[in-house]
Amino acid sequence: MTIKVTQEQALALITAYGAEAARWPDEQRAALLALVAADPLVAAAHAEAAQLDRLLGGWAMDVPPRSFDAEALIPVPAKARAPFKVVRWLGAGAAAASVAVALLLGVPGAQTMVPAEGVQIAQNDISSQVLLGSASGQSEPLDGFSLVFTPTADEEDLI
Amino acid sequence: MQPIPSLQTPDQLAGLMLRVQDGDRVAFAALVRALEGPGLRLADRALADRAAAEDVVQVALSRLWTMAERFDASRGSVSAWFRRIVMNLCLDRKRAARPMQPLETVADIASAAPSPEAQAINNDLKTRLEAAMQMLVPRQRAALAMFHGEGLSMAEIAEALETTPKAIEGLLGRARIELKGLLAPHMDFEG
Numbered sequence: 235m236t237i238k239v240t241q242e243q244a245l246a247l248i249t250a251y252g253a254e255a256a257r258w259p260d261e262q263r264a265a266l267l268a269l270v271a272a273d274p275l276v277a278a279a280h281a282e283a284a285q286l287d288r289l290l291g292g293w294a295m296d297v298p299p300r301s302f303d304a305e306a307l308i309p310v311p312a313k314a315r316a317p318f319k320v321v322r323w324l325g326a327g328a329a330a331a332s333v334a335v336a337l338l339l340g341v342p343g344a345q346t347m348v349p350a351e352g353v354q355i356a357q358n359d360i361s362s363q364v365l366l367g368s369a370s371g372q373s374e375p376l377d378g379f380s381l382v383f384t385p386t387a388d389e390e391d392l393i
Numbered sequence: 394m395q396p397i398p399s400l401q402t403p404d405q406l407a408g409l410m411l412r413v414q415d416g417d418r419v420a421f422a423a424l425v426r427a428l429e430g431p432g433l434r435l436a437d438r439a440l441a442d443r444a445a446a447e448d449v450v451q452v453a454l455s456r457l458w459t460m461a462e463r464f465d466a467s468r469g470s471v472s473a474w475f476r477r478i479v480m481n482l483c484l485d486r487k488r489a490a491r492p493m494q495p496l497e498t499v500a501d502i503a504s505a506a507p508s509p510e511a512q513a514i515n516n517d518l519k520t521r522l523e524a525a526m527q528m529l530v531p532r533q534r535a536a537l538a539m540f541h542g543e544g545l546s547m548a549e550i551a552e553a554l555e556t557t558p559k560a561i562e563g564l565l566g567r568a569r570i571e572l573k574g575l576l577a578p579h580m581d582f583e584g
Contacts, residue, residue: 250566252541285580286569287541293522294542297434300447304422307455 239265244276253284401427406471414461425454428472431543432479438538439483439531441523449482469552476553480535487531518579525575533568536561 239247239262247266251257258266269276401409406427412420432453436446456478464474526534532554539545539553547558547565554561 246566249569250562252569257540282573283569286573286576289518289522289576289580290537290541290569290572292519293526294434294438294538296519297437299430300433300450302425302429302451302454304425304454305418307425307451308418308421308458309455 237261237265239269241269241273241276244269244273245279248276248279248283252287252290253280254287403470403472407466410457410461410464410466410471413458414464421458424457424471428457428475429454431472432475434542435476435535435538436479436483438526438542439480439535440487441527441531441534445486446483449479449486453478453482473549473552476539476549477555480553480555483531483535518576521576521579522572525572528575529568529571533564533571536564537568540565 243262244266247258247262251259255263255267270280271277401423406424409420409424409427413424429450432450433446436449436453437443440446440449453475457475464471529537536550536554539550540547545553547561551558551561554564556564
């Protein structure tokens, strides 16, 4: 179907689409070609557009090519990264286990700390109580209370 | 200018893309060969910056692999999908940037043309055109490159730039008017 085209529309179409009739909208091509032949203003615009088309065609294609390495474009697959993750988690687990063992065994050197002479220190170190009985050095049978709280001499007086 | 014929038909590209979705590296290499040229021309012309264009195309080609599962043949061609990826990357890159050359530069560029007159005029015009192109926005340059270089229709350009064919008509029209104004003193435009 051919649509009638005014001079103004013809100029707008040529400005947007250029001078090549094959690129014009199908339904307006015939009317546009007729105007180019009949209207000097449209004919001049068409000639100008042809010049600009040639310039733009050259500009658009004047880009040096480059070949991309397809293999290098592929990122390292997730599967290949998995062992690294496992190693990382194992490392973190080992570090956590080391800290836990260190806590269970106590801080190195803590057992060797000796209080100043004549000073009694209340203790709540269950492991040491089990081994040593009480801070007073008496070999009383261990009971629940002594495991939780071993009073000093002054505290013994209050009890 | 006649558009460069595509190395692969749309159906062949879609077939390659399906194989890429299954992790086929050979198909991916073929897809890269088919799309790198048009992708680089589009990015280079839109950005007016060769190094940036190469970066953009590298990322876009890589996305063909990493985002392969997102491609849906029922929604469009591989080429159209790729152009859209390239354009989005270009526009992301250019969003904050503005043209650097003042308008006067377009008219004041000294010609470095050799002695034969025709060659001299041609080179001079080419240099002036490059400078004039810097005055356009990336979307206008991209539309001109797709229309005049790749021979795409208004509808195909509209798809790449995520707009309507009518808007592309306006975009191209304004770009050509602007170029004509900038180049008029150096071209033998009639009328």
